[in-house]
Amino acid sequence: MKRKIPIAEPEIGNEELTNVIEAVKSGWISSKGDFILDFEEKFSKYFGANFGISTFNGTTALHLALEALDVKTGDEVIVPTLTFIASANVVKYTGAKPVFVDSHPDYWCIDPTKIEEKITKKTKAIIPVHLYGHPCDMDAISKIAKKFDLYIVEDCAEAHGAEYKGKKVGSFGIINCFSFYGNKIITTGEGGMCITNDAELAEKMRMLRDHGMSSQKKYWHDVIGFNYRMTNLQAAIGVAQLEKLDKFVEKKRRIARIYNQSLKDVEGLELPPEMAWAKSVYWMYSILVTNNFGMNRDHIINKLVNSEIDSRPFFYPIHTMPPYKENTRYPIAEKISKEGLNLPSSVKLTDDDLERIVAVLHSCI
Numbered sequence: 001m002k003r004k005i006p007i008a009e010p011e012i013g014n015e016e017l018t019n020v021i022e023a024v025k026s027g028w029i030s031s032k033g034d035f036i037l038d039f040e041e042k043f044s045k046y047f048g049a050n051f052g053i054s055t056f057n058g059t060t061a062l063h064l065a066l067e068a069l070d071v072k073t074g075d076e077v078i079v080p081t082l083t084f085i086a087s088a089n090v091v092k093y094t095g096a097k098p099v100f101v102d103s104h105p106d107y108w109c110i111d112p113t114k115i116e117e118k119i120t121k122k123t124k125a126i127i128p129v130h131l132y133g134h135p136c137d138m139d140a141i142s143k144i145a146k147k148f149d150l151y152i153v154e155d156c157a158e159a160h161g162a163e164y165k166g167k168k169v170g171s172f173g174i175i176n177c178f179s180f181y182g183n184k185i186i187t188t189g190e191g192g193m194c195i196t197n198d199a200e201l202a203e204k205m206r207m208l209r210d211h212g213m214s215s216q217k218k219y220w221h222d223v224i225g226f227n228y229r230m231t232n233l234q235a236a237i238g239v240a241q242l243e244k245l246d247k248f249v250e251k252k253r254r255i256a257r258i259y260n261q262s263l264k265d266v267e268g269l270e271l272p273p274e275m276a277w278a279k280s281v282y283w284m285y286s287i288l289v290t291n292n293f294g295m296n297r298d299h300i301i302n303k304l305v306n307s308e309i310d311s312r313p314f315f316y317p318i319h320t321m322p323p324y325k326e327n328t329r330y331p332i333a334e335k336i337s338k339e340g341l342n343l344p345s346s347v348k349l350t351d352d353d354l355e356r357i358v359a360v361l362h363s364c365i
């Protein structure tokens, strides 16, 4: 019987287990404990940031960031339409309106040349999403943010370790947010983190994360906050995973090189971009199945399923789904979404697994 190849699979080893055992034995299994501070400190340092504020997941990290920046009803926030829905939902949670922007045809992230036309007096922030591990064009986005006095909150959920012009993503916005969901580049099961250099915002996020409790006066609440705290058990895993981040990125890039090499001559397949200014971490190795390929994307997914290989279609553009339905067209995002296919990308993939996946794709021609 053939091994079922998952789209993503965490690599959890003895280091994670040792830390979790230590946390369990210590009795600190909720959101207090040494691993939390250790993880926040090491993670923020890895990205050259002064402060790390851990959260229960990536969605709560993004929401916390927007709340700390006082994004609220009446405001607008620029978001790419082609992303996971959490990037837009968090804007809605604050009462503000997500305003969608089309994708760049060459690298699939938000197209900076289409941002300015969406800016109004109400615009408060831009959320660039480094989609599937490829960075956004941060110089172009930063220029617009500066011109219109907007906050940048990077959504780095899919791009731990990716670089823009040699600088890690997560170091361009005023607050930058990560996810540690089980399929992410490093994981804590569920988990998230905001990083920032701004001491006041860090303090505010810590306060809001803990029900808005005053740091001076226990059980005194000046504002309505949230319980968005990470547990010591999550952080125990995170500390061990962080040690492996560079290795995981290298593995992801090796997987991408093998796929690229094996698929480069296949007519009708567009391979994942890596712009000259980018270092992608290929969170998901992603291809476009164009009309010139002999079979459409959904048929390929079925063929892969029949061979015990998991894959995923790209996200639906958010403006096409019921909560955010718009009549405006975003042609690039719509095309990419229709043709896009995520192939298995786990750091646990073997060379045999890769050969099997590529063989099925070749058999579809």
Ligand SMILES: Cc1ncc(COP(=O)(O)O)c(C=O)c1O
Pocket: 057, 058, 059, 060, 083, 084, 086, 087, 129, 155, 157, 158, 179, 180, 181, 190, 191, 192
């Ligand atoms: C781009 C993007 N933003 C936000 C999230 C939300 O993260 P989480 O699932 O940890 O809440 C995810 C992932 O799941 C994501 O892919």
